[in-house]
Amino acid sequence: MEMISFKNVDITGGFWAERQKINRETTVYSVYDRFKSTGRISTMDCSYKEGDPYKPHIYWGSDVFKWMEGAAYILAKKEDKKLHKLVNDVIDDVEKGVDENGYYNSYFNSIGITEPKFADRDKHELYSAGHMIEAAVALYNATGEDRLLKIAIKNTDYIDRVFRIEHSAKFITPGHEEIELALIKLYDLLKEPKYLELAKFFVLQRGKTKEQEIFANDGGVYSQSHTDVLHQTEAVGHAVRAVYLYCAIADLAKRLNDKELQKAAETLFNDIADKKMYITGGIGAQILGEAFSCRYDLPNRDAYAETCAAIGLAMFALRLNNQNEEEPCSEYADVIEKAIYNGMLSGVSLSGDAFFYENPLAVDLDALNIPRGHAYCTQRKKVFECSCCPPNITRIIASIGDYIYSQNKSRLFVNQYIQNKAEINGKKVEITTEYPKNGKIFIKTENKEIALRKPCWCKKVICSQKYTEQNGYLYFNDNEIKIEFLMEPEFYYANNKVHADIFKTALQYGPVVYCLEEQDQNESVFALKVNVNEKPKLINETFGGLNIIKAFGEVINYSENSLYTAQKPKLKKAVLKYIPYFSFANRGEDNMTVWVNY
């Protein structure tokens, strides 16, 4: 199966067109402004001198490159002279910063000039190089301009020599994965075999030799270096590192047509999707090491669920979806849908200029006073010290069109329902929909051989046309399809191995997970109980672009002051007002919960 690039797809209206507008008009500039005001932009020329106000950090370059990648995707769809100039100005600076070997890192080529290069596996040099490659490829594809690409090639060639040819680096594989999937992009663009070789080298050498451990004495688990990738059967360690690696495993499996690698990637995906994923598509449950926890440990208030990890999961699932050759199966696109509408989108404010790094599934303001544990982030911030998430949001929203279609030799597959017009292999296709406001979809296509994913949440398909169903896809032979995936508020329940959610329920409307914020209730969100037998209702009021949902239940009417009592708490009727999870914390700090007692 082949991916269809967002370049072939114009998002023409609806939910994501609105998100892309905010991304294009606000987010990309807001991230730039914050990167400028924190010194990330000005230090890209590697001119830092003692006494300068901003000292470049080892990963600052990667933040800026990821922002450039996002900007490139925006420019690919619509020229914006101001943005284009900002990008070119950064490239001017990067050109100045490159050293005689073609090596570029804004830290090591300035403040860290005397430090040995490629000597510390945890210094993010290869991670930053990976993001330079991704930005360079994106820019070249968007504009045809190759200034950054030339720099990235030189830098990559230097890395190839040091790591793969001469083995003169002090470590073998990067402490933070990312360059592997970037090298595949470079290979795909240039068809130069050595980049595939280098990606293969980094992926396959990983965990084969004991290397510097990055976090605690965990045998390399944190950085997925505990064993070679073919023997990694559980998703472990730092979640973002993990999914970036898993993307590269999947990429390599496809390029090398390697069944074992493909199997490894699928096994890791299943471990995540079946045992370690929040209902929001958030992953990496625990703050300790920003990492996967053990199976079924999915705490709500203490959820880490980094925005970048949800994005990485969507990236990983997209790869698996697109190499589902023989029997395309909807499970990957279902997970993508979960991640993009919930755990990813919660990472950015409705206004587009503030971001969550962590995405908890419950906020308990009283718990802010608890001395143990970590400081809960209850409000989105404009920038972080480690500001990987904001530009990651920028690039995924700008390129969300990547997620809509895929095709194999005979057929076009629709994976996500986003209003768009596209031209694929010379054939036009058009989707008209208000999804996820409702599940009504109208498709006009010049390619009659088309299959539509039936979303995993869908209990009833309304369609008068003939189709067959296989592995979650509905196969049509029509030029026009009118279909409705009936969308109704639905209560979900976690596997009872997830002790955090036992006797609790989460409300979903289509792919969108809902939550309760205290300002919408008359009561503490934690003292509410929802009646799952009474049908929730959409009300004629929206938040975050979607309908607010009213459910019915009860609340503890507690008047006691004592700590314990034999008096059973009295309940009184209550109406629960649910808003989309992704839109929480847009009206000030508040108690919030996704999982509600039933």
Added chain:
Amino acid sequence: MEMISFKNVDITGGFWAERQKINRETTVYSVYDRFKSTGRISTMDCSYKEGDPYKPHIYWGSDVFKWMEGAAYILAKKEDKKLHKLVNDVIDDVEKGVDENGYYNSYFNSIGITEPKFADRDKHELYSAGHMIEAAVALYNATGEDRLLKIAIKNTDYIDRVFRIEHSAKFITPGHEEIELALIKLYDLLKEPKYLELAKFFVLQRGKTKEQEIFANDGGVYSQSHTDVLHQTEAVGHAVRAVYLYCAIADLAKRLNDKELQKAAETLFNDIADKKMYITGGIGAQILGEAFSCRYDLPNRDAYAETCAAIGLAMFALRLNNQNEEEPCSEYADVIEKAIYNGMLSGVSLSGDAFFYENPLAVDLDALNIPRGHAYCTQRKKVFECSCCPPNITRIIASIGDYIYSQNKSRLFVNQYIQNKAEINGKKVEITTEYPKNGKIFIKTENKEIALRKPCWCKKVICSQKYTEQNGYLYFNDNEIKIEFLMEPEFYYANNKVHADIFKTALQYGPVVYCLEEQDQNESVFALKVNVNEKPKLINETFGGLNIIKAFGEVINYSENSLYTAQKPKLKKAVLKYIPYFSFANRGEDNMTVWVNY
């Protein structure tokens, strides 16, 4: 009001007689053996030399002195030549270890001989000295022997000089409180004003000057040094340190007849009892700093609730109970009852030779794999590196008679229902009861002016005699009283500010909190739901000396393998078998919970 010492009271049968027998025959020897095998005993003579197998730790002496105090209470009631000799042998060693100033600490007088004394507030020197005083007073009271008392006096006089007279120590008040309440005991015994002065000095100077902070940069909160004691209105920091200090505040209030100090102590008590205490009487909810958390933060699985803290709470409540002059009020004795039957008693195995340091209210064995958080203790251990709890158990069980009676000018008060014969001011009193197996109590007394605490859990008093009720006490004028505090299984509910317990219930039978252990159910304890409207039943089977209780409910009958589903979990009928909380983990490692969904 005046405390009646356990020396006047013989426990003649029933629940506590059994516990005292195990304590006397097993616990006191088991603790000694472990202290011997870990080097704590042999290093008491301060002869440690480089290369010796055991290096004394700064607080090892305190463990041994606390064990001696417990042994003394046992000897006070019943001579035991073997135990008496073990005690005397340790005193021989202590005598050898004292330095020319009369200073004794088994670390500083051997391995730490070159280190400056009283230079580091966190080195437990005054804490250890306090435990020496407590042991010395206990031994003198028990046996009339004053060898250890003489040593303790010299050591205390040295401390008095260094701290109070010459101010030559490098700190003002101890990092770990304990000596304050010990000094009061020494003062009570000898009536030497300087010991009262020194206690007053340590208590009142505390927090008046910024001193070395023991834990993190918390402004002294961890060691209750953040402000002077009159301005401490919330129980904070390390829970054992806190309650030991609060004991001394109460002690001083009484000795100095100081209403402000008394008010301070009561305020701190109320903060604990109304906002920071588990239903088991456990306190110090969080592992971080073994400390009080913020109000209403009472996590179950992550409960710290150190055994010593529950004991300290009982000690503190006893003091407040006994200085309830005008209007004796039962709230203190109610808290004592909670602590001794639950959070304290869970600290020791039924066999008497193994101990919990932490007392969680839920055990989730799956959670043992969670990388963040702390390693859960699921089984009692024979000894700990920091082994303060085992001898603390020894001494409180041996002296549990202290908790039964108190008296004011006109009247004898019965605070705890423990079968005993006592002679108080020449008047005999005898209590016959199986409490807490049931609430039937028979009292014969030569003092007709008697008042009985009506336990806070009691909903119905069965008594045909005349009495009046005031502040939780029933006032009688009889030489014989036959009364029943009707004991029935009762569901308790936490204040809904305690988010950990919301929509959950705990079963209590009289003062005893019950729990579910998984081996008694056919199901996961976390998937069970109890029907609080159906009356639980005592069954004809005991565990830990008390009846097992059968309750009725449902359990999730879950067959799904997926992580999330829209299928509401099916419930099937279930019988819940509750055992006393204090007896959990006596049949191997198991999942356990006190709070059950209802």
